[in-house]
Amino acid sequence: MAGVGLAGVGKAYGAVTVIERLSLEIAAGEFVVFLGPSGCGKSTLLRMIAGLESVDTGEIHIGARRVDTLPPGARGVAMVFQHYALYPHLSVRENMAFGLRNLRVPAHEIAERIAAAAASLEIEALLDRKPGQLSGGQRQRVAIARAIVKQPDLFLLDEPLSNLDAALRVRTRLELAQLHRRLGATMVFVTHDQVEAMTLADRIVVLNAGGIEQVGTPMEIYLRPRTQFVATFVGSPKINLLPVAIEAGVTGNARARLGDGTVLDTDVPFPGQGPMTLGLRAETVCVTAGDDAATHGTAEVVERLGERTLVHILLGDGTRIVAEDAGVSSVRPGDRIGLAIDGAAAHLFDANGLGHHRAEAG
Amino acid sequence: MSARRDWRGVLFVAPYLTVFVVMLVVPLAMGMWLSTTKSDLFGTERWVGLANFVRLFGDAIFLQTVGNTFTFVLLTGPFLTLAGLGLALVLNRPERWAAVLRTIFFASTVLSVTVVTLVWRLVFLPDGGLLGVTAEALGGTPIAFLNNEKLAMPAIAVTTIWWCIGLPMVLFLAALQQVPRDLYEAAALDNASRWTTLTRITLPAIRRTFFLVIIIEVILQFQLFGQAQLMTLGGPNNATRPIVLFIYEAGWRQWELGYAAAAAQVLFAMILVAAMLQYRLSSRRAA
Numbered sequence: 151m152a153g154v155g156l157a158g159v160g161k162a163y164g165a166v167t168v169i170e171r172l173s174l175e176i177a178a179g180e181f182v183v184f185l186g187p188s189g190c191g192k193s194t195l196l197r198m199i200a201g202l203e204s205v206d207t208g209e210i211h212i213g214a215r216r217v218d219t220l221p222p223g224a225r226g227v228a229m230v231f232q233h234y235a236l237y238p239h240l241s242v243r244e245n246m247a248f249g250l251r252n253l254r255v256p257a258h259e260i261a262e263r264i265a266a267a268a269a270s271l272e273i274e275a276l277l278d279r280k281p282g283q284l285s286g287g288q289r290q291r292v293a294i295a296r297a298i299v300k301q302p303d304l305f306l307l308d309e310p311l312s313n314l315d316a317a318l319r320v321r322t323r324l325e326l327a328q329l330h331r332r333l334g335a336t337m338v339f340v341t342h343d344q345v346e347a348m349t350l351a352d353r354i355v356v357l358n359a360g361g362i363e364q365v366g367t368p369m370e371i372y373l374r375p376r377t378q379f380v381a382t383f384v385g386s387p388k389i390n391l392l393p394v395a396i397e398a399g400v401t402g403n404a405r406a407r408l409g410d411g412t413v414l415d416t417d418v419p420f421p422g423q424g425p426m427t428l429g430l431r432a433e434t435v436c437v438t439a440g441d442d443a444a445t446h447g448t449a450e451v452v453e454r455l456g457e458r459t460l461v462h463i464l465l466g467d468g469t470r471i472v473a474e475d476a477g478v479s480s481v482r483p484g485d486r487i488g489l490a491i492d493g494a495a496a497h498l499f500d501a502n503g504l505g506h507h508r509a510e511a512g
Numbered sequence: 513m514s515a516r517r518d519w520r521g522v523l524f525v526a527p528y529l530t531v532f533v534v535m536l537v538v539p540l541a542m543g544m545w546l547s548t549t550k551s552d553l554f555g556t557e558r559w560v561g562l563a564n565f566v567r568l569f570g571d572a573i574f575l576q577t578v579g580n581t582f583t584f585v586l587l588t589g590p591f592l593t594l595a596g597l598g599l600a601l602v603l604n605r606p607e608r609w610a611a612v613l614r615t616i617f618f619a620s621t622v623l624s625v626t627v628v629t630l631v632w633r634l635v636f637l638p639d640g641g642l643l644g645v646t647a648e649a650l651g652g653t654p655i656a657f658l659n660n661e662k663l664a665m666p667a668i669a670v671t672t673i674w675w676c677i678g679l680p681m682v683l684f685l686a687a688l689q690q691v692p693r694d695l696y697e698a699a700a701l702d703n704a705s706r707w708t709t710l711t712r713i714t715l716p717a718i719r720r721t722f723f724l725v726i727i728i729e730v731i732l733q734f735q736l737f738g739q740a741q742l743m744t745l746g747g748p749n750n751a752t753r754p755i756v757l758f759i760y761e762a763g764w765r766q767w768e769l770g771y772a773a774a775a776a777q778v779l780f781a782m783i784l785v786a787a788m789l790q791y792r793l794s795s796r797r798a799a
Binding site (some may be wrong): 201222224227228231235237238239240248249302389 | 704705
């Protein structure tokens, strides 16, 4: 188990920069998720740590060792690939033993490690099968078991859940979290799925266009997105973004004036007069029939999710907003409805996309 | 309903089936029938049963052509397979030089047998040929490869390998490019050496192509004709006379069509047995 240090790491393919001089410290035993859209460089970064991509600039350390000049096999890492990369002609047992044999681990120790990993992942019955005889979920477990037997300093997981069906994905996600707790190993996990990131990570690294947008715990990322990109990428449904005019409120916090004239007092310290973008998560905009409505609009689409209902609303100035209502909602498309907005939970984003949030408690 | 559906299904396979029957099954059956007759260009004289086959197996020249053909297949088949694999392994790279070399190695395949044998006759010619001139320059005596009973067949084999190496190389290249890249990456992370990667990852992954190439090469090389006809005319002393040349001469020089057809059936049986054997072996290993 070892921490990982990236110092000024950069990578370009010709004129195209895929990773811009990026620095990051991952503590030993930490579960870090690289989250970002397709093409943001998250897989490339993972592969650079693994040694499958060269590093143009900067240094990578795993524990106290500098590894960016070492071949992949000498870095003490194990990787779970998106498509598992199991050797198709070898049995599950041989797949797990392959790396250990290359390291000349004694046969009895290989057998012990395989038995332990197989028991831990409940794949004992599959040990003599070939990968082609396994289901997707079983292959996934074998791929993880193959990584575990190596007892690496660092686990790298490249979108390992993306090929599983929805139910299996949720189950494997849970098992991965348990596995991490049991092994106490350092894990770096790449995904574009924010739910995986939020549920698994000790810390999330949000990447965009080859650079880090924000590093933080899942709730930091959700509640205090550093940029408009992070706010937009994390959270479902997508955060509502409305152009507003900002003025100082009576408490010294920002007061936002929406396009339809609605005035909303936020808890965000007044950042200065001028146009900004107001960020409102759907759960902070609630359908109300009472006189606490801050504004009104017309329901366009009603999405019933069971435990809650999402209502897409057209405001008076033509902007659209997504609000939340109870699971059993009487709202129908075309209804004119009132909206209660929790100004204390509002975010503001300036012209550069930088986020302004309410002062941290305590 | 199902009967009607079955009838319509036949329509889909009918075009292929028609060509297959008319172009392959009928000629094959006619050839088999012909092999049991005494025939010439003017027609069939009489039915002779297995007499042509009995005569064939007592014909020393025919038996020699069978031996020659086997020797040729053994000289070329394994080498073409292994060299094709070697070239593919070396040239399976994205660099430009590899693309140029791939083209060069494949280029010989598109040449006609006439051109190929002409070029190689100029190489083997003792008087002024490439090897002759080289031998003289090194102070040696030029060797008349194509007039030497022991060396003529290897010379034809070398010519054939040069001519045919492109196909196995391309088949192996296609197979290598189908091996998922992440297997190699997993192997790199698993500390596999180059040799281990070749023997434990690459070769098992292209096993099917390996057997396919062997089967194709055996079938192709059993049918040796043009090179022997153009380079040595089957000589010296029948040392390079293959079965197909024997069939050609029996049928179109001596007009013994029944006898030639019988020899053709023997060749057909040999190729069939060899191909089935390879197929059986490959399926057993794959299982």
